[in-house]
Structure formats: structure tokens, C-alpha cells
Amino acid sequence: MAENTLKGFPPARAPQPSRGPGALGRFLAYFLLTLGLSFTLLPFVMMILSSFKTNTELLRVPPTFLPEQFTLENYRTIFNDPKLPLLHFYSNSAFVAVFNVVSTLFTSSLIGYLFAKFEFPGKRLLFGWFLTLMMIPSQITMIPSFLILSKLGLINSLWGLIIFSAVDAFGIFMMRQFCETLPNELMDAARIDGASEWQIFLQIVLPQLRPALATFGILHFMGSWNAYLWPMIVLQKIEVRTLPIILTWYNSTHTGQGALVMAATVMIMVPILIVFINFQRWIVQGFTMSGFK
């Protein structure tokens, strides 16, 4: 800031004590921001507090704010429910998320590297074709994809979810952009040393892509963890379901037991929160980089 003011020139007016709005404006800014903050936080607070209340307390009118009788019973119930082995659904969700992340990271970096660093006949055509396909929104391909999965007998299989999401347009863009910044000398040096093309990709290119892989991997993990519509279509049997679908099922079979549902909702958010707290900077960066949700 000091560099930007006109050096050596006396200020034409009395220098302002601070840049930007005055004390009143600053107060107003904090006030409005805190108001918005409370509105953002309140539903979370409500969810967490409700999950520690007894169900009778939750149904009381008017509602209590803090739990009068702090109880862990809801959490104990959902973890021990014989009809809802929560850990089983955690492992379903984790299985799909991990395989989704690994497969998309692999295909994205490989295809991105190919389009960034290799020249071959038909490259533009192949890439254009690819772009067009990827721009087609998923709701139009949802119905035939479902029919294909059912022909293949992959309905009610977690693999059905994984196979159809193994290639991701955004990931390929991101990796292609990243690969373009890698110096060609890096690969050429390895070629002279006698490394095979696959060795170059796996041992030289992939490690260079680490930041991009991490950002994209985290975003993709969260997307997969929270996915709802497509898993709901593919996973129709209860025992193969992922967490978001099991949560709605649990809600519809436990009407009037809001405390249990809130505890289950807390539990589905915990892994995402852990990921977010640890990788916050990368996540926000990744979201800003492109229109990815």
C-alpha cells in the first residue's frame, strides 16, 4: 500500500486515517456479516443440539434451545440399530468414493497429459468429440445409462456407480492445463535415460501433478460422498445403499423420531467436515478455479 501512494508528493488533502469505510461503515459491515454468519450457522447449531435431545423434548412446543437432558442415546441407537448398521453404509459410501477418486484421478491425469504433451493425427478431433460428449448434461444420458447398467446386471452393484463415473471432464481440463506448464525437458531427459513412456508418466509426470491431483481428488471425494440422484437410481436394495440415500430412507421410516434423524445427519457430515478442516485452502482454491460443484 505504501508503494502505491505518490511518493514525495505532499497529499493534496488531509491524509485519510484509514482506507475504505469509516468507523460507522466498518461497524455496519461487521454487523451485516455477523447477521449472515448467524443465519448460516443457526441450522447447524439446531441440528447438533437436536441430536443430543431426547425425542420427547424435541417434540415440545415451544422448542427448547439447549438440551435439558443431554443424551447420547440417539447416537447409541443409530450405531446399534440392527436394521441400520450405520458402519456398513459408511463402508459402502467410502468404497464408492475411494474408487471414484482413484479412477478419475488416473484417467484425468493420463488423458490430460496425452492432450497436453503429445501430437498425433486426429488429436483435435478426438478432443473436440470428447468435449462435446462431456458438455451433455447428465440428465439426458441418465436414462440410457440406467438401461445399460440393468442390461449388464449392475443395478444394485456399487461397481455400477464406479464404472460410469470413471472419466470426468473437469478433471481432464484441470490436468491438461497443469501438464502444459511442465517443461518438455523433464520428459525428454527421462527418455534419453531410457525410461519408457509409462515410466515417465507414472514416475515423473504424476509426482509433478501432486497439487492438482490433491485439489481435484478432494473435491471429487466430496462430490461422490454427497451424490444422491444417480446412486438412488442405481442402488435400489437397502443393503447396498450409500449414506445420503440411507438417510432419506431412515427419515421416512422414523417419522416423529427427529432426534434420531438429526444424529444420523450429523454422522453423515462428519467425514466431510474432517476433510474440509484439513484441506480447507485447497478446497476453496479448487472451487474458485472453475465452475465445479
Next chain:
Amino acid sequence: MNVLRKKGSKARGGLALAKGRFVLGVTLPLLVYESIGVFVLAWAFILMFFDYSPGRVGGPILGLGGSNPFVGIDHFIEMVKGTSVEASLFRISLKNTLIFAFAILPLNLAITLPLAYLLEQIGDRFKAMYRTIYFLPVLTSSVGVALIWMSMYDPQAGWINAIVRFFGGTPVTWLSDPRAGFLGISVAMWAVMLAYLWQDYGYNMVIFIAALQAIPQELKDAAMIDGASSWKAFTKITLPLIRPTMLFVCVMTMLSSFQVFDIIQVMTNGDPGNRTQVLMLDIYKNAFRYQNLGWAAAESFILFLIVMGVTIFQMRVLRTDWEY
């Protein structure tokens, strides 16, 4: 010398061969994948001209024909002027989707842009904390968001009606009163829109913050030195400079609200009285509840046209370069 050159070219030839093998090894599976993609797309396109249900035994190719007859553009004619339940439901869904998208956009901008601007004005120490908290709902599973808001909207024990009672109002059955409305939009629709907004505004805020940070400090300082008021600096300098971001945010918000599904499916499932039935929900119900896949494919095509229209508009308008 001659030998050396020969050796070099041989090595180069070997390299080219190795590169070629690698390219082939990657492009061939990609080609297969893209071909499957084309096949899926073609299937989606063909389906909308058939009255198709996977339960019936159809013709030999993809089960089309036979008891899954070809109906041409009948689905689309029906959508425009048909009197069947499906046709009127489609029109209701289309209307609700448009209401949803066109109400969400201004509301979202009215929240995100001022808040992002204000956030840029305050000290760095708090900035990160505020941004983190505003961003939390974006990461929350939309099913979770829906369940939280359902519990807040609960007519008896929900917090929202508790606030209404506190101020002396009569409690509202937020998610199930088909008659109650405000500004011509049903209360249930407002209720799901509020939940949707709550989940979504952190995303646009983060994008706006990034754009505001990219504005060079000299420009803001220059305005200050010239004695411009904060409001003037905002409208004359900040707004024009973030125009590309504004457009991007508008289009992305539109696109995702046209495709809204999760929150509404969980919270109301289209009720009360189809007041919150949106296109994606109608497509889902037709395809996977009523096995009416041909009709659902035709509906998806309409949604696709809308989405494509917005995307093309975006590409046309966003192509303007902006430098500062």
C-alpha cells in the same frame, strides 16, 4: 560421423515408436469410451420418439418397436397441447422450474455480492473465519440440508414457527399448505428456495471474493484519492471490473437451479398439490417410478435445450475480453 548420425536417427525412430505406442495405448480405450458415449447419447435421442417402458417386451433392437411403439414427435405435441395428466404435470413442472430459477438468481446475487464486498473491507484476521463458515453449507450433503430444514419447518416443534409465535403470528404449515402463497409463489416453494439458497450462497460468495481480490489495489486507491465515496467506488469501479465474474456466476446459478432435484425431492417430493414439482423431479418420477421412459426422455430433452441455451448464451457473452 555418418555412423553417429545413423545411430541418432535410429534412437529417434525408437523414441517415436515408443511415443506412438503410448499414444495408441491411451487413445484406443478413449476411443472405445467415446464411442460408448455416442451410443448412449443416440439411445437417449431415439428413446424420446418411442413409447418405451423396460417392462414390456419390445422389438429386437434395444427393445424398441413391438409393444414399445414408435410415436414420432407425439410426446412433444402432447407436451404443448395435450390434456393428459402427464402433459399438464410437465407444464406445471416447467413453470415451477422457471419460477425457481428466476427467483433464486436475484435473491442469490442480492445476498452474495454485498456480503462478499463487505467481507473484502474487513480485517484479514476475521476474513478467513467468516469465509470458512459461509462456505460450510456448500459442502454439506443436500440430503442433510433438506432434513435440517425440514426439522426447522416442522409446524409444531420447528424453530421457525417458534419465531413466528414469538412475534405473535399464527404458525404456518410451511411445506404442506397448498393454498398459502406470497407474491404469487406458494409458501412451500419459498420454503424450499430458502433451504436451497442457504446451501448455495457460500459458493458464489467465494467466487466473488476471488474476483474482488483480483482488482488491483491501485485502482481502489486512485478512487479514494480522487475522493470518491464508497458507494461510488463500488458502482463505478468494482462492478464494471467484476462484470465477467458476474456473468459467470449468473449462468452457473441459473444452470444449477434449472436442474434442482435433491432438496426438493427430500423436502416435499413435489407436494403440496404439485406446487414444488420441478422438471428433474418429474423426469425422475416418470422414468423410475412410472416406467414411462420414452416420455421422460422427451422431457429430459426439453431440459437439455434450456440448459444448452443458457450455456450458449454464456459462451457468447463471456467471450468479451476484459483487461485491467
